[in-house]
Amino acid sequence: MDLFAAMRIFVRVTDKMSFSAAAEELDISSSSVSKQIAQLEQRVGAKLLQRTTRRLSLTEVGEAYYQQCLAVLREVDESDNLVSQLQGAPRGTLKINCNMTFGQLLLSRAINEFMAVHGELQVDITLDDRMPDLVRDGFDLAIRIAEPVLPNSSLVARQIASVPLYIVASPHYLQQHGRPASAEQLLAHNCLVFVHASNADQWRVQCPNSDQSVKVAGDLRANNSLVARAAVVAGRGIANLAYFVIEEQVERGELERVFADAQPEVLSVYAIYPDRRYLSPKVSVFIEFLQQWLTQQLSRRWPGSEHS
Structure with missing residues (x-):
């Protein structure tokens, strides 16, 4: 059993409270998800999830283990980011969450120009006016208009445009x-x-x-x-x-x-991301690009108005 892979599956099942939904998101079979959870429970020696015909819930041990999995997987991701930064090249998948209209009218245009320059990157964009849990939901960053209310101190909000x-x-x-x-x-x-x-x-x-x-x-x-x-x-x-x-x-x-x-x-427009010691190249490169792109796009004011 790949322990880290099983932990990621357990986290997704817990977030979705569904074996089938987690399987669909991870693009694996429901039977594989069940097998991984069973092996994980066997390894830790305790039941993590309480399953009935109608609902799925965490056991007391499962709740504690879920929090530990989040912390461990966060450390693993940060280690991967450090390696990527030392290699000096943006790579992998950039997962972005953005306000709906801003994403439709501006980000949709910016991302095409960005990917034309950084063809080695894949981009996963979710448009949603609700602020996600970046760490739990696996987002590299979020784009938000107006000063955000940060859910915890582990996030950084960097102003990139007005x-x-x-x-x-x-x-x-x-x-x-x-x-x-x-x-x-x-x-x-x-x-x-x-x-x-x-x-x-x-x-x-x-x-x-x-x-x-x-x-x-x-x-x-x-x-x-x-x-x-x-x-x-x-x-x-x-x-x-x-x-x-x-x-x-x-x-x-x-x-x-x-x-x-x-x-x-x-x-203000903010780029919000987890406060990691080593920010991955894919995130830092995108933020720098978007800041410059928005400076050009949003510098225009109402035509013919000296007060604007």
């Missing part, structure tokens, strides 16, 4: 409902909210002579900014969105700024 946000509406909506002249007047309008934004329904308007923040509301709250974008383009209300989300609509004249003299609110 994202301007603009409060926008369609010309039709403004003709029908009027243009707010202040932050307070937003309270009388239908404000479309992207719930995963760090500023969500708390919008800030920074004009030359005032700086105000108001809690807005409307008839649409969405966990994807593309849904909010579609609604604002359709003339259903006002939205506060990152410029990379609305750039094409601005260029086509479908959207315009509500407060022409306001400074855009700015959020």
Whole structure:
């Protein structure tokens, strides 16, 4: 029995709480998974998983052994990273977790340019607005907009770019409902909210002579900014969105700024990764590439605005 391989299988079964789901993810048969778990239990001399016809659960010993497996496998991975770094070449599979819309509109473009240069790497991307457990789920890094709340001190958050946000509406909506002249007047309008934004329904308007923040509301709250974008383009209300989300609509004249003299609110883009003493070349090379690529892509501001 390959002990490390069996430990990895045990960890995946525990994470999924399913033999079949773990087998599918690892691309092996369910019988192989069962055999490995049985051999592992025989080796440690205790039952690790309690199996019934309806559910799977850890025993008390299994819970303690699971935590030890995570620690051991983390050390093994760090040793592999050290060897890779000493060899000086990025290689293997780069596993990335990223915000949904950011991944669709920007990362999807950046990754093609990155892989054209680093063809020896394989890339595994998961788009999800929920922050994963990087270590448990095996991600090399996560890309997040706005200051992240790190679940533990073993993670590092490195700022790699800034994202301007603009409060926008369609010309039709403004003709029908009027243009707010202040932050307070937003309270009388239908404000479309992207719930995963760090500023969500708390919008800030920074004009030359005032700086105000108001809690807005409307008839649409969405966990994807593309849904909010579609609604604002359709003339259903006002939205506060990152410029990379609305750039094409601005260029086509479908959207315009509500407060022409306001400074855009700015959020940060972070690369988040486990705090390892030796950062693997595949991660460090990608972070450096993405930082330079985003600097070029996100340097653009609203056309013709001296305040942007």
